[in-house]
Amino acid sequence: MKYILLPMLIFLVFGCSQKKHSLKGQTEWQRQTNSNFKDASKSPLKAKDLKNFTGLDFFDFDSTFVVKAILERTPNSEWFNMKTTDDRLSKERIYGILKFQIKGNPYQLNVYQGEENMQTEGYEDYLFLPFLDDTNGNISYGGGRYIDLRIPNNDSIIIDFNKAYNPLCVYNEKYSCPIVPRVNYLDIEIKAGMKKFKKL
Structure with missing residues (x-):
């Protein structure tokens, strides 16, 4: 059975609302994520x-990587098929461009909206932010990481890379995962969020 992005959102958001025995982690998000991974009923881990x-490995929390971004919406963007790690294609569109600064330097990322999420109750306002950075393949996963966002009421949005x-x-x-578009590469080390997973 193949899984798409939506189950990960359910896993991270709704799973975190349940009271579980917390494992190691510097922040509440880290501890809850570890608790969900430990729970055999929802964990993506192999037996x-x-x-x-x-527990998973995380970078230490760093407020430098909590940034306020300006959202430039792209209402006329065309739908396209985003490639995944198998033969499935995920129908997405660029919802907008996020512009922000880290350590005084300007960056921007495309943020995506998926057709399936728009048609799923409770996820109509979900936005998908995949990105690549200079830690990939070294201390973080080589294929990049994801951040979950929601459509804001105005033109600003907080990006917390500590939740990548x-x-x-x-x-x-067994999971089918969207491949991060190369255009979403950041020429900086984002030392925040999850590190590379060490398989046994």
């Missing part, structure tokens, strides 16, 4: 990795 799981997470296919090849 052999779950057996000895004590790995695609589910990092943990189990």
Whole structure:
């Protein structure tokens, strides 16, 4: 059975609302994420990795990577098929361009809206922010990471890179994960969020 991006959102958001025994983690988001990974009923981990799981590796929380971005909406953008890690195609469109600064330097990322999410109750305002950076393949997953966002009421939005997470296919090849578009490369080390997963 193949899974798409939506289950990861359910896993991270709704799973976090349940009271579970917290594992290690510097922030509440890290602890709740570790708790969800430890829970066999929802964990994406394979049995052999779950057996000895004590927690994911995260960068230390860094407020430098909590940024306020200006959202430039692109209402006339065309739908396209975003490639994934298997033969599935995810129908997406560029919802807008996020412009922000880190350490005084300007950056921008495309933020995407998926057709399936728009048609799913409770996820109509979900936005998908995949990105690549200079930690990839070294201390973070080589294929990039994801951040979940919601459509704001105005033209500004907070991006918290401390909540950047790995695609589910990092943990189990049964998942189908969108491939981060090259245009969303940041020429900087984003030392925040999840690090590379160390398989057993």
